[in-house]
Amino acid sequence: MSEQDRQQNPGPRPGGGGGGFGGGFGAPVQKPKNFKASLKRLIKYLSPHKTNLMVVFIFAIASTIFTIAAPKITSKAMNKLQDGYMAKMMLREMTEAQTQVTQQINTQMNQMQQGQTPGVGQSPQSPDPETLRGVQEFMNLPMLSSVTDPNQKADIVQQMLNLVKKMPVGQTEGQSIKLTEDQINGVIRSIRETNGEYDFNYIGRIVLILIGMYLISAVFSLVMGLVMSGVAQKTVRDMRRQIDLKLNNLPLRYFDKHPHGDILSRVTNDVDTIATTLQQSLTQIITSLITIIGYILMMLTISPILTLIVVATLPLYIISTATIAKKSQKYFAAQQKELGQLSGHVEEMYTGHKIVKVFGREKDSIEKFDAINDRLHTSGWKAQFISGIMFPLMNFISNIGYVGISIVGGIWITRNLLGLGDILAFIQYSRSFTMPIAQTANIANVIQSTVACAERVFEILDEEEEIPDKPNAQIIEFSKGQVSFEQVDFRYEEDVPLIEDMNLNVEPGHTVAIVGPTGAGKTTLVNLLMRFYEIKSGTIRVDGVDIRDLKRSELRRMFGMVLQDTWLFNGTIKENIAYGKQGATTEEIVRAAKAAHADHFIRTLPDGYNTVLNEEATNISQGQKQLLTIARAILADPTILILDEATSSVDTRTEVLIQKAMANLMKDRTNFVIAHRLSTIRDSELILVMNDGKIIEMGNHIELLEKAGFYADLYYSQFSESLDTKTG
């Protein structure tokens, strides 16, 4: 069984893990069959958590709005700093210029008063009256350094600047800054407001506001995370519960048809993927969308044209992402395929190591491995490379936007269309813009594969259940153990008849031996008797009652089962024996173990009855496991017993014990025995000979030998040597 399980366990599905770290961008995505319907159904699972989700939603919006608004508010502080800087610079320069120019003029005036003409080469023209008036006005201005009132300062600067404009070129060497009208107005305004000092009151206020906003935003996103942590996990917990409930009501046919590994993977891997997506992507999608919208809005308030530049880079993102994702998916798929082949080869060669060695095929095995490994190398590095250039490429596009904004923004600042803080805020927005966009692109893929996972889970939930027990189902209080088949027809596959018109009557206490080659379909009988499968027509009666009129649980209570495939669970030996009868006392358990000849070996184990059987129950031998299942059946004390006598891979001494235990068990019961021992077969009241899943002969030993059919053939070939020895 363990070998089979390993084969069936496909391991995590490629691309199934939505939130796995380093899963690689652009890993192949599984396409759901019916995206819309399945998504709707999946969303329905979230409905019990509506209130929580609303809270998360509101908090997400609030938290994101704060995050979005913060750079804009920061920009105010930055603008203020810029204003202060400019004002201070202006005042300093102006003061210097004033002093310089005043000195210059004074000298010139003195020279003129002394009747001295200006230097040689200079035309002795007298200055035009316009200029003179200007100079006079300039001279009348109070010295900036002596003024303290900010308004007065601003006025002086204004006047000075106005005068400068009127002055012919050449007279204004003190003026080193070329400023636009708007910029000048801005500076003058800020001088008026702050007296050319930095307004740390204002900046401090903004910093305090920001601290508050960041704190609130952090608390909001924390609350969001805390609330969400429960929502996702509780949703999948309920989903698992539902699957478990469903599994309990599914007919055996389902379990026989579907590989265990597949069912397991649906309950674990697929459900886990759903959990991860709910946990991470749900909030991510909310915040990403709000962030994108918010960023665009904020950028628009700063500058619509700059926003246009950023939005213009969007198609670049989309095109490059799409192209790369498409390419990388191809290589990821190839890588996955090669990886699968490689794992397959490794598993096969390692489990068959002995055979490979004994037939001297190591070289071929290595050659094949290297061939796959080479292919894996090629697709592997290509997948890594192509998914790896995604980040630098996105970064570059973002940098193009950055440079564009710097250039346009820079020019606009010089025209005083924008403050420095605005530009900085804008750059921050445009840079952070990349992240939510990449996230949303990724989320689309994640949601797709999640819905595919959900679909697989829903497939289980949509399976047809067992026919429910009849409402007036009967109970047989004290069963005698009489079993009859009346014209029973049965088939596993609709078009392959297996049992047709079978009639059988087994009296209480009788033993029915079932004989036939391995794989002849002996479990079919178990399936029918216990009503694991429904018959097509006819009736099976126990104590004269149609088993379909009985409660399933009551029917099965009458049966005991000891099969070759011993099923024990990971628990103590005591618990395993008591499995047959809930609430059994220790005494009863020990008595059953003694009757099953298991008591002795149990007591030799370090923890006796409290020894915990490990996962594969490898800490006791196959034979000992069989003894435990016999003890379990003895404790359950059924009226009718289904027993498999096969004891392969059991050593001879344990085999003797098992036989004795089985004899104990079979006493005073109706027995259906899958018989391997001649004595059992010969002593039973009825022999069923099975081949290819069908009952081909029926009767007691003598009758069947006389018939000289399959049984007689089997009997003679099987025991020919022993008969030889007897005669020889």
Next chain:
Amino acid sequence: MLNLFKYLKPYSAMIAGALVLIFLQTLGDLYLPTLMSDIINDGVLHGDTDKIMQIGGFMLLVAGGGALSSILATYLSSRSAVGLGTILRSKVFKVVESYSLHEFDKLGTATLITRTTNDINQIQMVTVMILRMMVSAPMMAVGGIIMALQEDKELTWVLAVAIPVLTIVIALIASRMIPLFRLVQVKIDRINLVLREKLTGIRVIRAFNTVELEMKRFNDANVDLTDNYIKVNKIMAYMMPSIMLIMNFTSLAVLWFGGIRISNGSMDLGALAAFTQYAMQIMFSMLMLSVMFIMVPRAQAAAVRINEVLDTIPEITDPSKRIDSFTEKGHVQFRDVTFSYHGAEEPALSNISFAAHPGKVTAIIGSTGSGKSTLINLIPRFYDVDSGSILVDGVDVREMTQETLRAKIGFVPQRSQLFSGTIKENIRFGNEQITDEEIKHAAEIAQASDFIENFEGGFEHHITQGGTNVSGGQKQRLSIARALARKPEVYIFDDSFSALDFKTDARLRGALKKEIAEETVIIVAQRVGTVMDADNIIVLDKGQISGMGTHKELLATNDVYREIVASQLSEEEIA
């Protein structure tokens, strides 16, 4: 893990190239904020549009150059990291293929598979990450700090506080999360176990009406897992807000203290803008580094497991002086052989001496654990003996190559192991030179032709991995056909008829008797019926030979044999 990086040697040039390129890219990334500050100081504040365009163009060039180096670096690092994975995989596989059964027993097949596949994948992934991020993160951090210092020394004190705080917060959260993550893994295993048991035991559960008990078991595991997950998620919920808070506060601090420095005239606006960018870059690279600190230890565990495989030297190797001429054919002789498994207190076999000859059938019988399979595993030298010697064709098995030795043997194991491929390929596995006719013949002798013909495609029928699409009995017959195809001198059947019904068993043995009359046959069996007509029966008990002889002789002289016979045949049958 460093140990494994020596296999990167063929890629040293590529890695050097990648490092240089990453360095260039980091320089570019670091240069951009400076250029930005230049645009502000030299262009914007002076209203110099030409300057703005000029610096802007240069910025574009730098960004483009950075992107180009980054892409090239990615190319080189992808090739080297995946190359490392490829080399490791090949090395590990080759080493494992050279293992004897002893090393397989010691390490275990399941873990060897994981080591060759998952563990190496993990190393490969981490190497990609290291080359892509871990190299650039410290460069970025150090470069960022240098640049920040250049912009303004005093303001760097803000980072001196921020970086340790960030590190401590991440370390605190991670240290609480990692053990919980491990616990979650345990809980996942538990829910898997419960479910697996439920699926395999579905008949027993329904038969014993313990559906409710099982539901409770599942529910307990389910709730337990959910609770643990929620715990992890709650701690995780603190991660992002704290990191964001620290980063935001850092930028606020830079703004405030930077503002003060500007007001003192010790700093200009452009420098502040650049500094803010550097601060963020440094913090981001710290984040990257912390991610690496979480990832590397996980890869470390994988690296340790891989190293263990690479460092295990196979116990059985071919001798330097080898004998390849033989005077005898098909003789197997044990001379006082004692063997114990590693770590076992008592020998599995002691003082075994016997000989098997061509044309004769030697059968070995005994209870489980008596050493039957161990004994025959010694013949193809799956293990080496402690003392004594095993001679095949008169030569000690340790004095010939394993290839020479095994070419003489046709082995049919207890658990039939087929490989994915057609039936023909599976039979041909025993002997590549064999013709189609001979394959058919081998299948016929092995009583396999009937069912092969019924398969779609006959001999071309595809067998799935592990042979899940053929029954146990069919597998056994195919593995017998495979041994027959080899046409060896010695046949070894290790309980190879157990899955066959008596009728087929008898027919098969009848056919074999005729086909391999000349060869030496050694059979291990549980069923008395299978061994009764052997020329020589060896009865093993607790690793020692308790008796040897024909069926009749042993019945008369050997208690163990009699007990075995008694348990299987009724009295009249023993007679």
